[in-house]
Amino acid sequence: MVARIARTELEQRADNGDGEARMLLELQKLEPARKPLYGHVVHSINEQPKRRKFVYTLRLKRKD
DSSP states (O other): OHHHHHHHHHHHHHHTTOHHHHHHHHHHHHSOOSSOOOTHHHHGGGGSOOOOOOOOOOOOOOOO
16 A cells, blocks of 8 residues: 555656656666565564663662
8 A cells, every 4th residue: 555655656746747756667667576565564574583671770879
């Protein structure tokens, strides 16, 4: 859905005379995406290794 919205945004910008948007659309026609975007792409974000959190405590000593 996001890819479709981005594509229509590019097409609208190209129709309004944006050269960069036209160039991006032409590049997409020459080199289509190797892997189509589906819902599975969202799951690949969580493949990062789990990060460890360290919690430090600071205790102040009184001078007597």
